């Protein structure tokens with residue numbers, strides 16, 4: 001790993017360890033104060049425990065122009081960003097996409113083009129609704145590998161992470177703790193329940209936490225919608241289209257609305273935030289990623305509402321293209337942070353027993 | 354007008370001088386009483402909040418658990434803790450007023466945006482007596498500025514008050530400079546909360562002698578005592594000994610100003626401390642460190658060049674809180690001496706003599722007075738005396754770090770200033786600048802913020818009442 005970022009994080013962690021004023025903000029500080037010297041693995045773990053709420057920046061008496069020049073949120077963001085690139089499989093893909101919104105958009109366009117081409121080739125095969133454009137089996141044939149590949153890739157990455165942070169054998173209680181903390185976004189509450197300092201310097205707000213909840217739960221609901229449709233299709237032999245009062249539609253519409261609103265709000269907050277407290281040059285990649293996620297949600301919703309109009313084929317192709325890009329890019333975009341975050345929380349659960 | 358510009362619409366009810374804890378408490382209270390309030394803070398926004406931005410807790414009386422505080426801490430216990438550290442040099446009436454009011458301060462602080470956290474790791478001994486601010490003093494200051502602005506308080510940064518004109522027993526106007534221009538305002542009431550004078554090293558040198566030029570200032574460079582001097586010159590009643598200041602021994606590599614908490618060194622009890630001639634000068638193991646912390650500032654100040662050197666060996670490195678600068682490290686005592694600019698032969702012989710005087714160390718206990726002492730050594734080391742033998746050896750330099758000064762404005766229980774035994778009708782003082790009215794010497798951790806909060810609120814209330 002590039003040692004500059006690690007050394008800078010180490011320098012700052014040593015100052016925090018002598019100060020400790022921020023102990024109550026998040027899980028980073030208790031973990032930090034448990035060490036006396038910081039190995040690269042320690043710093044990687046601390047970096048992945050941090051979610052850039054910035055509480056510790058605005059509270060710090062040593063930020064620039066003070067000569068100690070503390071900016072822990074950025075120091076940890078740089079190490080974190082770098083750890084994702086380093087542990088990714090294949091690494092070059094992460095190096096290309098993590099910080100590059102334009103490339104993410106390009107990838108989505110490639111996805112669109114691919115489906116346009118495919119639709120042209122197979123449109124004549126027949127079927128109803130969406131399947132008049134692409135048969136169900138065809139979609140599965142495309143999406144299964146696009147789904148399995150990221151999982152394998154992320155699995156490899158997490159193993160690399162676990163080694164680097166010296167993780168022990170994972171027990172159920174570690175995972176349970178990690179999921180509970182993530183589900184409530186405990187750490188985004190800021191230690192006092194007032195939220196984080198993100199969009200308006202030192203003012204605490206729940207804005208980012210709520211937006212992030214909407215994105216996360218929206219995404220999970222959409223995912224559940226697709227999964228339930230797959231089960232209906234194969235297990236109960238009930239192919240789409242589904243009526244509104246069906247599991248796939250209900251989950252999908254609620255999830256889609258949450259995901260759309262959450263993504264738009266996330267981008268809005270990000271635009272207002274101080275970029276010097278985030279990872280170097282990662283802004284475009286992050287906004288590109290949230291943009292793609294939002295696009296998936298909005299195009300999915302439109303597809304539902306305009307599914308019986310002539311706009312349908314175009315919308316379907318755009319939606320599927322975006323979904324494909326999203327899945328394939330999961331290990332190489334901000335999306336991967338969720339997996340690392342869970343791993344870091346599980347590792348922290350091992351530390352605190 | 355002549356060279357003074359009077360800001361239009363500047364008919365302020367209350368002008369508060371300073372932008373730290375005491376100033377903000379006064380400003381918020383006055384604004385809540387309906388006054389039009391102006392804060393004049395000499396620091397730029399990034400450095401607003403004086404020494405208050407460096408604090409971590411305040412000491413609070415309580416009956417039963419309160420916020421982050423456990424058990425209870427009664428008025429009498431609090432007062433007797435105070436008497437112990439001040440050696441009796443305490444104004445009992447004002448001290449008890451501060452102590453008694455501290456209990457209602459905690460919820461008031463929460464209402465005004467302050468958040469607390471359990472006592473920090475490594476400070477368990479304070480869990481009952483001191484309430485820690487989540488994020489430390491700067492987050493407290495940030496929260497207060499937000500609340501003050503919501504209450505309609507106007508804040509001007511880089512506004513240095515240069516003069517408060519006293520006309521018999523009332524203030525008639527106040528001058529401040531902002532962006533190279535002098536401004537004059539005519540407020541109905543004035544609250545002075547501009548701290549001590551420790552950042553003016555010339556003044557420190559006048560009080561202490563030239564040695565003071567080598568002192569480091571632990572907090573803000575902006576507390577230069579300009580307003581304090583201006584008022585004392587006009588005969589406003591003073592209190593406190595100008596030669597008294599709270600000083601501790603901190604890492605000699607700390608910046609001249611604003612090094613704050615991270616420059617403290619807790620390793621003295623496990624070390625030997627020598628001066629620049631490599632001679633020991635005091636019992637390093639006299640008592641547990643929190644109790645001895647404050648005397649080492651003076652001890653180091655009395656050494657040549659006002660500098661000391663702490664020497665420990667490998668077995669002691671992990672016994673104390675880490676500090677901001679890594680220690681100087683060497684494989685032999687001579688090499689360490691060279692790296693630290695000490696005479697190698699002399700240091701070696703001091704260490705050897707110390708080592709020879711150490712006895713049985715099997716009772717060594719890092720957190721208790723263990724009675725592991727030297728014999729036949731002068732000065733003796735009376736606890737934690739283990740020979741310094743295990744390489745690598747580590748060293749830190751020590752300098753005197755001044756926290757605050759005691760000379761200040763004398764106030765009564767209404768925080769009101771006086772001139773020639775008569776109260777000044779519209780002048781109040783709060784915080785460090787009047788703390789000498791309560792403490793003559795010594796210091797109790799967390800009492801500074803208590804004084805600022807209690808008397809800031811009193812001053813704000815009185816100032817608003819006078820203006821209305």
Ligand SMILES: Cc1cc2nc3c(=O)[nH]c(=O)nc-3n(C[C@H](O)[C@H](O)[C@H](O)COP(=O)(O)OP(=O)(O)OC[C@H]3O[C@@H](n4cnc5c(N)ncnc54)[C@H](O)[C@@H]3O)c2cc1C
Nearest residue numbers: 371372373375403404405409514547572784785799801802
């Ligand atoms: C490192 C450190 C740690 C400390 N920790 C604690 C602790 O944990 N608990 C505790 O109780 N105490 C602590 N103290 C002591 C504490 O800081 C003070 O008692 C307290 O902050 C005093 O508050 P104040 O508002 O009176 O002064 P300050 O907070 O110092 O505010 C003075 C203000 O006046 C302004 N000013 C000065 N001159 C002028 C002028 N001419 N015109 C306009 N503005 C002016 C300054 O810029 C500043 O904003 C600590 C001190 C230091 C240095």
Ligand code: SF4
Nearest residue numbers: 016019020021022060
């Ligand atoms: S971020 Fe600043 S205030 Fe917080 S623990 Fe670190 S040094 Fe202390």
Ligand code: SF4
Nearest residue numbers: 026050051053054056
């Ligand atoms: S930015 Fe927030 S989460 Fe990260 S270390 Fe600071 S307080 Fe903790």
